[in-house]
Amino acid sequence: MSKPLPETPMLDQLESGPWPSFVTGLKRLAKDNDMMVDLLGQLETSYKTKKGYWKGGTVGVFGYGGGVIPRFTELKDENDKPLFPAAAEFHTLRIQPAAGMHYTTDLLRKMCDVWERHGSGLIAFHGQSGDIMFQGATTANVQPAFDELNEMGFDLGGAGPAVRTSMACVGAARCEQSCYDEARALRTVVNTFLDDMHRPALPYKFKFKFSGCPNDCVNSIQRSDMAVIGTWRDNIQTDDALGKAWFAKHGAKELVNDVISRCPTKAITLVDTKDVSKAEGISSVALNGTQSLEISNHDCVRCMHCVNVMTGALAPGKDKGVTILIGGKSVLKIGATMGTVVIPFMKLESDEDYERLVEIAQNTIDFFAENALEHERTGEMIDRIGLVNFLEGIGVDVDPNMILHPRSNPYVRMDGWDEEVEKANERKARAA
Amino acid sequence: MSEMRDPIESGVPDHVQYLHPLMKKNYGSWKRHDRPRPGVLHHVANSGDEIWTVRAGTQRQMDVYTVRTLCDIADKFAEGHVRFTTRSNIEFMVSAESKVAPLIEALGKAGFPVGGTGNSVSMISHTQGWLHCDIPGTDASGVVKALMDELHSEFIKEEMPNRVKLSTSCCEINCGGQADIAIVVQHTKPPKINHDLVANVCERPTVVARCPVAAIRPALVNGKPSLEVDEAKCICCGACFPPCPPMQINDPEHSKIAIWVGGKNSNARIRPTFHKLVMSGLPNNAPRWPEVAAVVKNILKVYKEDARSWERLSDWVERIGWPQFFEKTGLPFTKFHIDDWRGSRATLNASTHIRF
Ligand code: HEM
Ligand code: SF4
Ligand code: SF4
Ligand code: SF4
Ligand code: SF4
Numbered sequence: 135m136s137k138p139l140p141e142t143p144m145l146d147q148l149e150s151g152p153w154p155s156f157v158t159g160l161k162r163l164a165k166d167n168d169m170m171v172d173l174l175g176q177l178e179t180s181y182k183t184k185k186g187y188w189k190g191g192t193v194g195v196f197g198y199g200g201g202v203i204p205r206f207t208e209l210k211d212e213n214d215k216p217l218f219p220a221a222a223e224f225h226t227l228r229i230q231p232a233a234g235m236h237y238t239t240d241l242l243r244k245m246c247d248v249w250e251r252h253g254s255g256l257i258a259f260h261g262q263s264g265d266i267m268f269q270g271a272t273t274a275n276v277q278p279a280f281d282e283l284n285e286m287g288f289d290l291g292g293a294g295p296a297v298r299t300s301m302a303c304v305g306a307a308r309c310e311q312s313c314y315d316e317a318r319a320l321r322t323v324v325n326t327f328l329d330d331m332h333r334p335a336l337p338y339k340f341k342f343k344f345s346g347c348p349n350d351c352v353n354s355i356q357r358s359d360m361a362v363i364g365t366w367r368d369n370i371q372t373d374d375a376l377g378k379a380w381f382a383k384h385g386a387k388e389l390v391n392d393v394i395s396r397c398p399t400k401a402i403t404l405v406d407t408k409d410v411s412k413a414e415g416i417s418s419v420a421l422n423g424t425q426s427l428e429i430s431n432h433d434c435v436r437c438m439h440c441v442n443v444m445t446g447a448l449a450p451g452k453d454k455g456v457t458i459l460i461g462g463k464s465v466l467k468i469g470a471t472m473g474t475v476v477i478p479f480m481k482l483e484s485d486e487d488y489e490r491l492v493e494i495a496q497n498t499i500d501f502f503a504e505n506a507l508e509h510e511r512t513g514e515m516i517d518r519i520g521l522v523n524f525l526e527g528i529g530v531d532v533d534p535n536m537i538l539h540p541r542s543n544p545y546v547r548m549d550g551w552d553e554e555v556e557k558a559n560e561r562k563a564r565a566a
Numbered sequence: 567m568s569e570m571r572d573p574i575e576s577g578v579p580d581h582v583q584y585l586h587p588l589m590k591k592n593y594g595s596w597k598r599h600d601r602p603r604p605g606v607l608h609h610v611a612n613s614g615d616e617i618w619t620v621r622a623g624t625q626r627q628m629d630v631y632t633v634r635t636l637c638d639i640a641d642k643f644a645e646g647h648v649r650f651t652t653r654s655n656i657e658f659m660v661s662a663e664s665k666v667a668p669l670i671e672a673l674g675k676a677g678f679p680v681g682g683t684g685n686s687v688s689m690i691s692h693t694q695g696w697l698h699c700d701i702p703g704t705d706a707s708g709v710v711k712a713l714m715d716e717l718h719s720e721f722i723k724e725e726m727p728n729r730v731k732l733s734t735s736c737c738e739i740n741c742g743g744q745a746d747i748a749i750v751v752q753h754t755k756p757p758k759i760n761h762d763l764v765a766n767v768c769e770r771p772t773v774v775a776r777c778p779v780a781a782i783r784p785a786l787v788n789g790k791p792s793l794e795v796d797e798a799k800c801i802c803c804g805a806c807f808p809p810c811p812p813m814q815i816n817d818p819e820h821s822k823i824a825i826w827v828g829g830k831n832s833n834a835r836i837r838p839t840f841h842k843l844v845m846s847g848l849p850n851n852a853p854r855w856p857e858v859a860a861v862v863k864n865i866l867k868v869y870k871e872d873a874r875s876w877e878r879l880s881d882w883v884e885r886i887g888w889p890q891f892f893e894k895t896g897l898p899f900t901k902f903h904i905d906d907w908r909g910s911r912a913t914l915n916a917s918t919h920i921r922f
Contacts, residue, residue: 151715446598
């Protein structure tokens with residue numbers, strides 16, 4: 135039995151209704167946990183005054199410089215005594231889950247037991263960066279909680295100016311659109327940068343995210359400094375039996391309105407099966423005995439729409455790989471920016487391919503560490519110095535896939551034109 | 567204190583050990599999927615193996631009892647393996663269709679809504695708020711609970727034109743992220759500075775550098791080193807508050823809530839888009855934020871009626887145009903909707919393309 139629950143008329147209103155209530159969960163914990171009793175007290179106060187009462191500080195585990203989010207209460211009486219002393223320290227451990235956020239119940243139960251022993255019993259699955267957030271430990275309990283989780287095979291994530299915890303979509307584990315092994319890529323890359331994660335010394339945070347296809351289920355393009363997104367270079371694969379089954383179920387109206395007319399580059403046409411082009415770069419899928427969809431793959435931008443609508447009948451090609459985009463971030467300080475294409479395509483199958491991926495990541499982080507201003511994200515740095523300087527810094531050649539259109543102003547010195555043309559010709563010769 | 571234990575710097579654990587056996591067996595070799603009903607995915611592998619996934623909403627901030635209840639359900643009605651989606655939904659995987667209905671029933675009895683798949687309104691990406699952040703203007707979990715109560719019927723059905731992703735953020739940093747509809751705190755007054763504390767707490771050059779409009783300068787106040795804000799320049803973004811807590815930006819009255827729409831990260835159809843401001847000035851009305859819920863529900867209602875199938879909110883607005891968006895939703899169009907931040911001229915209409 136713990137101390138009595140405070141009155142929480144505001145929070146109580148969040149116990150009714152059909153959605154699972156975190157307040158009910160907090161109260162359940164508070165039955166035998168003073169920290170939760172006092173947490174409810176402080177949270178109710180916030181609801182009343184509309185003010186937050188946490189401040190940061192320095193709390194960590196031995197050997198690491200980050201990964202714990204310290205929280206100390208600021209809700210104090212006139213003698214500087216916490217009003218809710220049992221929740222005066224309420225730190226979070228950010229723990230990295232397995233890529234794809236898979237668990238056995240056995241593992242979850244063990245995590246619960248650890249957090250019952252050393253923490254408040256409150257766990258968030260997951261933070262927006264992808265950590266399991268074990269919320270609510272006293273300063274003294276941070277180390278023992280970490281030690282147990284660490285012995286179970288789990289490690290702290292990132293916080294502060296560091297490489298952060300990463301996320302991958304479910305991908306290869308259970309998705310037909312997956313174009314590479316997202317979880318392997320995540321693990322290979324992130325585990326290369328554990329020093330930059332655990333000992334924050336970068337100009338600012340650096341996030342990787344891994345999505346198996348352009349549907350980008352983990353929102354890598356907007357939320358990561360380096361987004362690795364699956365794609366393919368050859369023709370969309372097709373399955374006539376599933377194409378016919380789709381058409382029989384959905385009919386001409388959906389075919390026209392939902393598939394053909396929604397292709398952003400008008401790459402899809404309806405043709406008589408006997409007229410289907412035999413040319414390279416053309417995919418076709420049968421709809422019935424006489425008609426087929428024809429896709430001009432050189433016009434297709436791999437947006438995924440038709441593949442999503444006609445899953446199975448249409449599928450990503452066989453020559454799979456990834457596109458890498460760099461510089462995505464949220465608002466601070468220049469406004470949100472999306473990642474932009476830096477590697478239009480690379481294979482990600484052999485060990486050498488993975489080594490190249492790590493090398494690109496390493497070059498990017500090295501350049502970022504040396505050139506970004508304090509508290510500047512990679513995207514802001516690229517904004518400031520221009521993409522070309524960044525590309526030269528990480529040793530990547532320019533490519534027209536990096537732009538929407540060429541420059542529309544003459545404000546640039548072009549006295550090196552002839553040399554640049556020579557380089558372009560060399561690149562062409564190398565690619566041929 | 568006893569001798570400190572060195573950490574095992576193991577990083578990300580191997581995922582394979584936690585995969586459902588069918589996911590392990592068919593890793594990277596799936597053929598197609600369908601959705602037999604809202605909340606259920608049915609995947610077929612190239613090997614012919616089939617797996618059913620039942621998705622349920624959670625409160626994300628979970629007490630150990632809730633987690634154990636979910637584990638009990640997974641052990642009794644599923645096969646002991648679960649995963650979480652990026653939006654904190656939990657997924658149970660089973661190898662036989664016959665296991666789906668009893669699993670759904672067990673989840674229902676325990677109070678977990680089954681849904682969030684396909685063209686539904688899925689769970690809201692959210693952050694920490696008053697529960698754990700040091701800079702929040704509002705709560706996160708409470709706003710989400712209040713809204714998901716209202717949107718529950720759209721979570722358990724698939725009746726939207728396309729999927730709808732929501733987010734909430736308790737300050738303008740927007741940790742909740744881009745979304746079809748994003749709910750974000752918007753401060754409307756410059757920070758009130760507690761000058762007694764600045765010298766002790768804040769690294770002044772850092773704070774000065776943090777301001778996006780260079781509105782902060784070092785100053786001597788009452789003989790002590792402090793900071794001063796040019797209030798005419800200040801855009802009330804709150805960026806100075808994290809590095810300098812005495813620059814109190816949160817205000818019970820003047821920290822408002824804004825609604826943004828049309829963010830999309832998928833590349834399907836139009837390129838990824840950022841969400842755009844459509845409404846602001848809503849009160850921070852805990853514990854249920856009814857004014858915010860009313861605006862969100864109205865936008866969803868109009869979108870549901872007016873958009874065509876497969877149109878995400880951004881695709882829909884792309885077709886109908888912003889003037890009709892404001893007309894159909896009845897939301898006011900004000901001077902604040904016209905961007906004046908860097909690059910803003912590219913957001914103006916440089917054509918005679920106007921819908922009448
Ligand atoms: C000062 C205190 C801050 C607190 C307490 C805070 C809290 C958080 C938390 C708890 C998360 C989820 C982390 C996880 O998954 O483990 C998060 C994510 C995030 N934070 Fe913050 N944050 C702070 C400052 C910032 C700043 C200064 C920025 C922006 C420049 C920022 C941008 C983000 C973004 C964009 C995400 C989502 C990232 C993703 O999905 O990858 N946060 N924040
Ligand atoms: S990003 Fe693509 S591969 Fe990954 S889960 Fe989503 S649809 Fe599947
Ligand atoms: S995937 Fe290609 S063909 Fe299909 S809709 Fe997108 S651009 Fe068009
Ligand atoms: S959105 Fe702002 S207030 Fe909310 S958790 Fe993120 S940093 Fe904190
Ligand atoms: S609120 Fe934003 S604009 Fe105003 S002084 Fe602080 S950082 Fe500058």
